[in-house]
Amino acid sequence: MSLLEIKNLKKYFATQKAVDDISFSLEKGSIFGLLGPNGAGKTTLIRMITGIFYPDEGDILLDGKKFDPINDVGQIGYMPEERGLYKKMKIGEQAVYLAQLKGLSKNEAIEKVKQWFIKFEMQSWWNKKIEDLSKGMSQKLQFVITVLHEPKLIILDEPFSGLDPVNANLIKDEIYGLAQRGSTIIFSTHRMEQVEEICDHIVLVNLGKKILDGTVQKIKQDFKENKFSIQTTEVPANISSSAFEVINQKANKLVVKIKEGHKSNDVLNYFLQQQMNIEAFNEILPSLNDIFIWEVEGTKSTTRAFQPVA
Amino acid sequence: MGKIGLIIKREYLTRVRNKTFILTTILTPLLFVVFIAGSIYLSVKGKEDLKVAVIDNNGYFKNNLKNTANVIFEFPAGIDTSNYLDKGYTAILILPKFENTEKAQYIVRSKKSIGLGTKESIESKINAAIEDNMLEQAGVRRNELDSIHTKSQFAELKSLQEHGNKAEENNQTLAYGVGYASGILIYITMLIYGMMVLRGVMEEKTNRIAEVIVSSVKPFELMMGKIIGIGAVGLTQFFMWIVLIIVLSTTAQYFIPHDTLQQVQALQQNGGVMPGGGMMQASESAQKIYGVQHVLGTANWPLIVGCFIFYFLTGYLFYAALFAAIGSVVEDVQSSQSLTLPVTMPIIFSFLIMSVVIYSPDTPLAIWSSLIPFTSPTVMMARIAYGVPGTVPYWQLITSMLLMIAGFLFTTWLAAKIYRTGILMYGKKITWKEMGKWAFKKS
Numbered sequence: 001m002s003l004l005e006i007k008n009l010k011k012y013f014a015t016q017k018a019v020d021d022i023s024f025s026l027e028k029g030s031i032f033g034l035l036g037p038n039g040a041g042k043t044t045l046i047r048m049i050t051g052i053f054y055p056d057e058g059d060i061l062l063d064g065k066k067f068d069p070i071n072d073v074g075q076i077g078y079m080p081e082e083r084g085l086y087k088k089m090k091i092g093e094q095a096v097y098l099a100q101l102k103g104l105s106k107n108e109a110i111e112k113v114k115q116w117f118i119k120f121e122m123q124s125w126w127n128k129k130i131e132d133l134s135k136g137m138s139q140k141l142q143f144v145i146t147v148l149h150e151p152k153l154i155i156l157d158e159p160f161s162g163l164d165p166v167n168a169n170l171i172k173d174e175i176y177g178l179a180q181r182g183s184t185i186i187f188s189t190h191r192m193e194q195v196e197e198i199c200d201h202i203v204l205v206n207l208g209k210k211i212l213d214g215t216v217q218k219i220k221q222d223f224k225e226n227k228f229s230i231q232t233t234e235v236p237a238n239i240s241s242s243a244f245e246v247i248n249q250k251a252n253k254l255v256v257k258i259k260e261g262h263k264s265n266d267v268l269n270y271f272l273q274q275q276m277n278i279e280a281f282n283e284i285l286p287s288l289n290d291i292f293i294w295e296v297e298g299t300k301s302t303t304r305a306f307q308p309v310a
Numbered sequence: 311m312g313k314i315g316l317i318i319k320r321e322y323l324t325r326v327r328n329k330t331f332i333l334t335t336i337l338t339p340l341l342f343v344v345f346i347a348g349s350i351y352l353s354v355k356g357k358e359d360l361k362v363a364v365i366d367n368n369g370y371f372k373n374n375l376k377n378t379a380n381v382i383f384e385f386p387a388g389i390d391t392s393n394y395l396d397k398g399y400t401a402i403l404i405l406p407k408f409e410n411t412e413k414a415q416y417i418v419r420s421k422k423s424i425g426l427g428t429k430e431s432i433e434s435k436i437n438a439a440i441e442d443n444m445l446e447q448a449g450v451r452r453n454e455l456d457s458i459h460t461k462s463q464f465a466e467l468k469s470l471q472e473h474g475n476k477a478e479e480n481n482q483t484l485a486y487g488v489g490y491a492s493g494i495l496i497y498i499t500m501l502i503y504g505m506m507v508l509r510g511v512m513e514e515k516t517n518r519i520a521e522v523i524v525s526s527v528k529p530f531e532l533m534m535g536k537i538i539g540i541g542a543v544g545l546t547q548f549f550m551w552i553v554l555i556i557v558l559s560t561t562a563q564y565f566i567p568h569d570t571l572q573q574v575q576a577l578q579q580n581g582g583v584m585p586g587g588g589m590m591q592a593s594e595s596a597q598k599i600y601g602v603q604h605v606l607g608t609a610n611w612p613l614i615v616g617c618f619i620f621y622f623l624t625g626y627l628f629y630a631a632l633f634a635a636i637g638s639v640v641e642d643v644q645s646s647q648s649l650t651l652p653v654t655m656p657i658i659f660s661f662l663i664m665s666v667v668i669y670s671p672d673t674p675l676a677i678w679s680s681l682i683p684f685t686s687p688t689v690m691m692a693r694i695a696y697g698v699p700g701t702v703p704y705w706q707l708i709t710s711m712l713l714m715i716a717g718f719l720f721t722t723w724l725a726a727k728i729y730r731t732g733i734l735m736y737g738k739k740i741t742w743k744e745m746g747k748w749a750f751k752k753s
Binding site for chain 2: 047050051052070073076078079080082083084085086087088089097098100101102145
């Protein structure tokens with residue numbers, strides 16, 4: 001069953017179609033990557049899902065019911081890209097306050113904040129102020145505040161920026177944990193290696209439209225170029241085969257591209273017939289980074305122009 | 311407690327717990343006293359002291375030109391415009407021979423320019439001397455003239471105001487003082503608390519916490535929570551000032567000797583006259599205390615305090631909403647300054663009008679500016695001190711109050727629409743035109 005379903009969502013601003021007819025759905029407990037270049041409409045999309053903006057057209061279904069921004073806020077945890085906390089407020093009080101705004105009672109909030117602070121070894125922070133924290137520390141705090149009220153849907157915009165590898169791993173483990181306990185996570189980022197590592201499912205938006213939608217594996221399969229790498233003990237002087245061509249060679253490691261109508265076994269057959277000892281053979285799938293660049297480049301979206309909305 | 315309650319509580323507590331709040335609450339009344347005492351001292355002492363050398367071509371003025379508190383006339387021999395400064399005079403006055411038929415030109419010369427007040431007092435002294443001269447020529451004897459001068463200084467105007475069937479004493483000096491003080495207080499608090507709202511909204515926007523909070527509550531709740539919370543801080547401050555005044559004046563009573571206090575009570579019971587047909591004389595200090603208490607008693611304090619709280623609250627709400635709207639569209643202090651100017655201008659303007667109205671609370675300017683919400687909190691407070699319904703008829707007070715309520719509802723509605731869009735808008739300089747578009751577009 002899908003936790004969040006977005007149907008034909010549209011939001012036009014005076015000079016831009018920020019979100020132009022986007023639909024997708026998220027499985028419960030999945031980690032979902034929302035990708036796109038700067039200005040693609042990700043933030044606007046997220047703001048509609050969090051109830052900050054009302055869509056011009058289209059529907060958002062949360063847990064099968066129409067999303068109600070006023071009563072459903074407690075089900076959503078949102079960590080915006082630009083972090084924000086009150087600088088002069090004590091950290092413990094601030095966390096309790098923000099949890100209360102999400103609908104927790106005071107005692108519940110205090111209880112939860114304490115639990116999380118112990119988990120992240122932040123107990124000594126309670127009476128400190130935000131201005132005393134480093135960027136990474138306030139990042140951790142912001143994450144705690146986002147997930148504190150155990151929302152069904154957690155939206156994280158660039159959650160790892162500014163974190164050292166140890167703390168990034170801590171948060172990453174926490175994200176996996178939350179997903180296992182049934183939370184659904186939307187993860188918005190430009191860092192493709194993180195998406196490949198963490199996400200089950202991705203959507204790529206560009207110029208306000210959805211251009212890719214699927215699991216990471218499926219998308220990679222869709223974009224594969226039939227490239228294989230093969231490593232042999234010796235390399236024959238002349239390689240010529242109707243089945244493939246060599247596009248790169250480094251010492252005894254070759255990158256080959258299989259021609260239309262041939263299979264990977266044809267490559268192996270060729271080398272076997274040549275009496276070569278094969279040490280390694282595997283398919284090269286494009287990285288998400290490459291796919292992202294292929295899809296976005298050429299649309300000139302990096303300098304998205306303002307155009308009047310017809 | 312609803313979410314808006316949480317926001318109000320946070321806004322209120324973070325400010326009230328602040329050390330600066332406690333300090334300003336205690337120090338402001340002290341500063342006020344110092345300021346008032348200082349300005350009284352300066353207005354008494356600060357006048358220029360002039361030593362004027364007089365060249366008298368009539369020989370008459372020497373005995374008749376009377377010195378004032380800060381102008382001394384002297385009649386040295388051999389003085390002229392070239393040497394009066396060297397001989398230690400600050401000015402020289404040249405009096406030509408009387409020409410009874412036409413107005414004579416009198417000239418005063420000095421190095422520094424002479425203030426208007428001083429010029430007028432010199433003029434009136436010359437006129438008095440000429441008047442005396444003419445009376446003497448008409449046959450009034452010198453000693454008669456002097457005794458008339460001393461005897462004729464007894465007029466003391468006591469003004470009474472129709473109040474139903476009886477006339478009640480009213481006191482312009484008190485009305486002036488109370489009106490001016492409450493006008494200034496409203497002016498200052500509207501500015502200070504308005505700017506506090508502006509800074510608070512700007513902080514939330516530039517800190518980006520607005521986005522976190524707006525995903526939990528409606529922007530309107532966030533804005534109103536802030537405005538109400540800060541307004542409550544203002545009320546707390548007033549309340550503490552009132553308590554402070556009561557505590558101080560009660561403590562002060564313990565320093566008054568017991569018999570003086572009894573005399574004051576006796577005076578109060580008998581309307582200012584000691585009982586026993588003048589057999590007992592009240593001491594001077596008892597009479598002074600009674601005088602102050604009596605004067606303070608002529609003001610309608612519940613009405614003044616009630617109106618003060620009403621106009622503080624509505625005036626604050628009126629302007630705080632505008633300040634919140636401005637705060638939501640700016641990201642740095644510099645650009646906020648050019649946008650806040652049109653909001654602070656009417657507040658400053660209302661203070662200027664108030665300082666005119668305090669002298670003449672019945673002019674059309676006074677009436678109109680105490681009805682229009684932009685200026686009415688400050689101006690109306692200045693007028694109310696002169697009496698309701700005497701100076702301010704009930705219809706004016708009620709109209710002003712209703713307009714004030716309508717005014718703040720309107721600015722709040724307007725601000726909410728600008729705020730909702732502005733608080734999440736970054737990296738763009740917003741113009742008045744755009745704000746207007748947000749405010750009036752249909753949602």
